Amino acid sequence: MTEDEMRKRLASLRVEHRDLDIAIEALVNTGGPDQLQVARLKKRKLRLRDQINQIENYLTPDIIA
Template identity: 90%
Template structure:
């Protein structure tokens, strides 16, 4: 995967992460009994955060001062 492809993937992961955040908030505000769905969305959001972190770590060079 090239650096440009990684940046595009990173952008799409961030959008999906933000969308999940909005969906989770909407479900919580609705106060519905579907806590299992909320838990699944939160797990998905955590996996996305991990993927985002991995890509950001790869794209950000280590600078030794």
């Protein structure tokens, strides 16, 4: 995967992460009994966050001075 492709993937992951945040908030605010769905969305959001961090770390590696 090229760096440009990684940046595009990173942008799409961020959008999906933000969309999940909105969906979770909407489910919680409705007070519905569907806590299982909320838990699944939160788990997916955490996986996305891990993928985002992994790509960010690859694109901006630590430089030891």
